[in-house]
Amino acid sequence: MSRAKLDVIRDARPSILPSLLQCDFGNLQGEVERLAAAGTQVLHLDVMDGHFVPNLSFGMPIVEGLRRHTDMPLDVHLMISDPVAYAKPMVDAGADLLTFHVEAMRGKDAAETKGRIENAVGQIRDLGVGVGLAINPSTPMNELGGHVALVDLVLVMSVEAGFGGQQFNPVSLTRIQEIRAAFPNVMIEIDGGIKASNIGAARQAGCDLFVVGSAITDRSDYGEAIVELNEAMLAGAQPAGTQGTPSEGESR
Numbered sequence: 453m454s455r456a457k458l459d460v461i462r463d464a465r466p467s468i469l470p471s472l473l474q475c476d477f478g479n480l481q482g483e484v485e486r487l488a489a490a491g492t493q494v495l496h497l498d499v500m501d502g503h504f505v506p507n508l509s510f511g512m513p514i515v516e517g518l519r520r521h522t523d524m525p526l527d528v529h530l531m532i533s534d535p536v537a538y539a540k541p542m543v544d545a546g547a548d549l550l551t552f553h554v555e556a557m558r559g560k561d562a563a564e565t566k567g568r569i570e571n572a573v574g575q576i577r578d579l580g581v582g583v584g585l586a587i588n589p590s591t592p593m594n595e596l597g598g599h600v601a602l603v604d605l606v607l608v609m610s611v612e613a614g615f616g617g618q619q620f621n622p623v624s625l626t627r628i629q630e631i632r633a634a635f636p637n638v639m640i641e642i643d644g645g646i647k648a649s650n651i652g653a654a655r656q657a658g659c660d661l662f663v664v665g666s667a668i669t670d671r672s673d674y675g676e677a678i679v680e681l682n683e684a685m686l687a688g689a690q691p692a693g694t695q696g697t698p699s700e701g702e703s704r
């Protein structure tokens with residue numbers, strides 16, 4: 453665990469982050485090796501608790517097992533009701549960036565919600581890893597509130613969290629534009645239904661990290677899938693004056 457791995461994620465932008473959600477769980481080591489050979493720099497891990505979302509995926513033992521097979525940064529998407537309770541176990545297992553959902557933090561009023569989010573951000577930061585905040589397409593943007601300035605990354609969901617293979621919701625593009633205009637330096641990640649046909653628009657909107665599950669793992673040749681996605685992503689022009697070029701390598 454380390455913030456140094458967070459810098460690896462920053463420097464990799466713009467970058468495609470394969471999600472392992474629909475890969476062959478009977479051969480995780482082989483899947484990671486295939487993705488690494490295809491040029492993957494960061495892995496996206498979807499943790500679901502069957503409570504916050506109606507699906508179960510995996511927890512710390514899988515994160516820990518993956519950590520033993522790769523040095524790549526592990527970007528862990530927590531779709532769980534109590535991210536604070538699992539933050540330290542996840543970091544001990546090898547997570548480098550923990551992203552939790554604003555929807556998991558709702559309190560009885562705005563003040564309680566704000567307190568919960570600030571507490572979660574603080575606790576994760578104290579563990580020495582990156583912090584991300586995620587929002588579902590059905591959640592009003594005001595629930596992100598003033599919290600973007602506190603985090604390293606905003607995860608704009610382009611499907612309702614819970615399952616791979618869903619259809620892309622274009623409301624995510626407008627949201628990315630809004631966040632990028634207000635926060636030129638925050639990392640913006642998009643997740644859900646990303647394919648070669650929509651990844652360029654996400655880039656153009658100002659996104660810099662692109663989670664892709666089924667459009668990679670449904671393909672027999674991961675390398676070919678990632679090359680196609682990269683080309684389509686880079687073909688999406690960046691919004692003028694808001695982002696550096698990949699070659700600048702600047703810290704944003």
Ligand SMILES: O=C(CO)[C@H](O)[C@H](O)COP(=O)(O)O
Nearest residue numbers: 613614616617644645665666
């Ligand atoms: O967070 C997720 C689901 O909640 C996954 O990261 C996402 O669905 C990736 O899969 P796909 O690209 O097939 O949509």
Ligand SMILES: [Fe+2]
Nearest residue numbers: 498529643663
């Ligand atoms: Fe995800």
